[in-house]
Amino acid sequence: MLPLLQIQPGILLLIGLAVTTLLFWFFWPMNGGLALITKLIRNNKRALLEDALKYIFDCEYNKTSCNINSLAGHLNIAMDKATQLLNRLTTLELVTLNNQSVALTDDGRSYALRIVRIHRIWERYLADQTSVAPADWHHEADRIEHVVSKEETERLAAQMGNPVFDPHGDPIPTAEGQLPKHRGxxxxxxxxxxxxxxxxxxxxxxxxxxxxxxxxxxxxxxxxxxxxxxxxxxxxxxxxxxxxxxxxxxxxxxxxxxxxxTQAPKQELLSSLKIGENAEVLGISPNCRGSQRRRLMDLGIVPGSKVSAVIKSASGDPVGYRILGTTIGIRKQHADQVFINRKN
Amino acid sequence: MEDTTRKSKGEDIISAANSARWDLGTDFHDSIIESIYENASHIARKTVKQVGEKEAYSFDLKVDKLVTSKWLGFPMMFLVLAVVFWLTVAGANYPSGLLASLLIDTMHPILKNLAASINMPWWLDGVLIDGAYLSMAWVIAVMLPPMAIFFPIFTLLEDLGYLPRVAFNMDNLFRKAGAHGKQALTMSMGFGCNAAGVVAARVIDSPRERLIAIITNNFSLCNGRWPTQILIATIFIGAVVPASLAGVVSAGAVVGMAVLGIFFSLVVSWGLSKSVLKGEASSFSLELPPYRPPRVLQTLYTSLIDRTVIVLWRAVVFAIPAGVVIWLIANIKIGDLSLAEHFIDWSNPFALVFGLNGVILLAYIIAIPANEIVIPTILMLTVLSTNMTDVGAGSGVMFELDSIADTANVLHAGGWTLLTGINLMMFSLLHNPCSTTILTIYKETKSLKWTLVSTFLPIVLGLIVTFFTTQLWYLFTT
The missing domain is CATH 2.30.30.90 (Ferrous iron transport protein A (FeoA))
Structure with missing residues (x-):
């Protein structure tokens, strides 16, 4: 018999399981083997340097103090590594050290602003155009900001109509590096x-x-x-x-x-409309953004238009609404973001 | 001098505009668009009068309520699909047989005689007639009739307005898998032909969901794979139960495979949407158009030209070189054995771990152009590698046997067991798409990366599934 088949089926099964698990782990996005390797190969020093600049910039913007301890804590690195990093930043003339506190030079500030702009534009993109969960926007953008080029980001910004705020409400610096004063x-x-x-x-x-x-x-x-x-x-x-x-x-x-x-506080949602009921659209929640929002408006969901629920899917979820003489299936998660005013 | 002041003034204006935008807040874009839409619909409501629309709609609504009702919706859908498949399989039988007898039984000997009469060298005759011509003839005979029946019926259903309702009913399931309800349509289309299913994914307007539909379309058991499934299920699975139950059990096994395909399609959709594809653009809406009487002639014409002929043409273009390769590897000899036998012997140990054999692996590699030629190729290779002399049509000549019992004899002689049969069915479901589909995926996605993912993901899944089936089988039977 062939040597490979002489192995006991049980042991072969275990080997197979191990190989499959390894394969899954290797190709798993974000924290799988392949991702880890690319992360390591990717300019790790650059990522750390940029993260440090961003942090120092954040401190300046929020007028909090920044020193080597807080930097090491924020970046989750050892003290001696943080010292090395700060030394490197000083030799590159991106920061100045004054006693204990760290301050950005003009070059450092414009570098930081560039990274902040890339980060926030990508957060905007992730929020508006993709199905990435809200809690992941920031981390995903943190990963992307070190790998994309400025040109790519500018193209994306232009495509989105040059947004000025990220989805968390932070202002996006302009390409020239301007940012409004902290408010609120x-x-x-x-x-x-x-x-x-x-x-x-x-x-x-x-x-x-x-x-x-x-x-x-x-x-x-x-x-x-x-x-x-x-x-x-x-x-x-x-x-x-x-x-x-x-x-x-x-x-x-x-x-x-x-x-x-102030507006009237509580509003009813489209999803609360039962089959056969009519209502008037009041608007779409600001939480529904980007292409999905435009899609709803394209279909005629704008303030003042009349809407009625007509049919329910056999599986219960999308409900067919009659808007502007057409029947449109809308999922509950989106109907939850449309405000209506029930007619008497 | 004047130029620089003008420039600085321009910059001043731009920076003033920028800071003004910050003051405007996040939603000013939306409020502008919203007010435009609002005005437009206000004007429309004032000026447009609708006459007679209500009457027509009330009929539609009645049908809609029936088609999407909780109790009738799904049974009706399955009934319609079952009828479509039955019409395709039953209706294609006769024309397929006719085409086969014309192209293979009649034309092939005529061409052979013609070649002999002009003293064509044996190798040229083999490459051109036994290889290229025969594989093209197989593909046309097996592929053309089902496609010519399936696609027009499907297009008629689409035209009628029934298919959007199917998507509406199925959406919940696909939403949970992170996909679009319309994937139900591309999936059913894939049961006819995966290449057509991939093209049909154009109806999904959101890029992320469309990509998911394209990558998972291969899990729909296409027309080219149904005959393999039915044949193998009859020979191996039907044989383990009493004869009276054989028909039902083997039919059940084939349907089970199709359902397994749907299951894989949903699971893979879910996996993709939770991992690599979560960062892609996404949105959802589903329009339910009014019911219309279908335009039968136009539909017949467009579905024959757009879907059937184009897909068939691509398949033929790929099948011809495949036929040449099949003939060559069966006839070029190194030492005592042909290239095919060398490969089979070499790959057998590896294949046996997965409960397959070298013949199956080789058949799937050279039958990448069309799943239709897998069974003829397997038969030819089995006869070749077991040195049977009384069956077949010569080395490198694909053939099919008239009776299922004869086919079973050849396969049993090739060392096939029930396990091999089950694994072949699984591998037939879970392997790379045919070259036509791969090319179509590339044309639709314009991305080498996603084409490679769609090609190799099913193979890896297939190998994993067959491996565990085989090893568990050995574990419990020894």
């Missing part, structure tokens, strides 16, 4: 009875951002603070009551609003 206040500084519009959700750390996404919070949303205590902040966003600890609320930046600017 943190949600935990608002008092009872004050109104605001969310302008920014901090995307790091990921665990906190995930919580904010689960609560369906997004930039552009109006909030009304109803109760403030030491332990928690209660506020109403889109008619839903949310409770956050002051720590979590600190990750949300809002712009204060006067009472006159």
């Amino acid at each position: 206040v943190r949600l935990n500084t608002l008092q009872e009875g004050e109104m605001g519009r969310i302008t920014h959700l901090e995307d790091e750390p990921r665990s906190i951002y995930e919580q904010l996404v689960v609560l369906d919070l997004y930039p552009g949303m109006q909030v009304y603070v109803t109760d403030v205590t030491d332990k928690k902040i209660t506020f109403v966003a889109h008619g839903e009551e949310c409770i956050l600890t002051p720590l979590f609320a600190g990750y949300i930046t809002v712009e204060k609003l006067s009472k006159e600017e």
Whole structure:
């Protein structure tokens, strides 16, 4: 018999299992073997240098202090490695060291701004055009920013109509490196009875951002603070009551609003329409973006148009809505993002 | 001097515009577009009057309620699909036989005689007539009739407006797999021909979902693979049950394979959309057009020209060189053995680990142009490698046997067991798409990367599945 077949089937099976697992692991995107190898080969030094510049820039922008300890902590590297990195940055004349604090030179700042621009444009792209989950936008962009070229990013920006904000509400620096001054206040500084519009959700750390996404919070949303205590902040966003600890609320930046600017808080959703019912469209949630939003508008879902639910799929999910004389199947996840006004 | 001041003024304006955009906030683009749409629909509502539209729609609505109803929706869908397949298989039998007797039984000997009468050297006669001509004839005889039946029926259903309702009903399942409901359509189209299924993915407007539909289309068991499945199921699976049940069990096995294909298509869609394809552009909407009486003649014409003839032409173009290769490897000898026998002997140990054999591997490599010639090639190679003298039509000449029992005898003589049969069925479901489909994928995606993924992903899956089937089989039977 052939040598290969003389191996016991059970052992061969185990070998097969091992090979298959290895194969899966190797080709798994993001943290599989192939991805790890490309990550290693890819200019690792460049990534670290750029991340450091970005961090120092962030500190400057938010007017917090930045030193070697916080840098090492943020980049998750050892102290001696952080020292090496800072030395390299100084020899490249990208940063200056003054006692303990680190500051960017003009060159360093424009380099950092370039990276920030690439990062935020890609976040915008991921949010608008792809099905990448909100919690992954930041990390995916973190990976992309070190590999794409400036030209590629500019093409993408032009294609999206040169966006000025990333999906978390951060302004995108212009190609010339301009950035508006930091504005807004943190949600935990608002008092009872004050109104605001969310302008920014901090995307790091990921665990906190995930919580904010689960609560369906997004930039552009109006909030009304109803109760403030030491332990928690209660506020109403889109008619839903949310409770956050002051720590979590600190990750949300809002712009204060006067009472006159506010809209009616709670709105009904298209998905709540039962078969045979009619309504009028009020608008599409700011949380529905990019091509999906345009698609809905192309189909006639604009403020003022009449809509009625007519049929339900045999499997229950897409519901057929009659809009402008056509029947269109819309999934629940998208019908959840259309506001309606039921007619009496 | 003046130029520089003008330039700096221009820059001032641009930077002022930029900071103004920050003040405008995130959604000003949307509000502008929204107000344009709003105005347009306002004007339309004021000025456009609709006459008689309601009446027509109320009929559509009644049909829609029936077609998408919770209890009737799915049974109706399966019934329609079953009827389409039955019409294709039953209807293609006769014309296929006719074409085979004309092209293979009649034309082939005539050409051989003609070649002999002009004293053509034996090798040229072999390459051209036994190789190229015969493989082309096989492809036409087996492929043309089912395609000429399947595609027009399918296009009629599409024209009628039924297919969008199928997508509407199936969408939930595909949404969970991260795909588009219309993938149900490209998948059913793939049951006819994968190349046509890949082209049909154009109906999916979102790039990410379209790519998923293209890559997973190969998991739909196409027309070219149905005959293989039916033959092998009859010989090996039908044989293990009492004769009275053989028909039902082997038919069930073939349907099981098709269902397994749907399962793989959903699982792979899910895997792709969760990993490599999650960063691709995505959106969803599904229009349900009004029902229309189909334009029969036009549909017949376009589906014959656009789908059948083009696909057939590509298959023929690929089948001719394949025929030449088949004849050559069976007739070129190194030492005592032909190239084919060398390959079979060499690959046998490897193939046996997967419960296949060298003949099957070789047949699938040279039959990349068309799945239709797999069985004739396997028979020819089996006869060649076992040195049977009383069957077949000579080395390098593909043939099929009239009775299933004769085919079974040849395969059993080639050392085939029930396990080989099951594995061949699996491998027939899970292997690379045919060259026509590969070319079509490249033309549709314009990407070498995705073409390679669509080609090799099914082979890897096929080898994994057959390996574990085989090893578990050995584990429990020894």
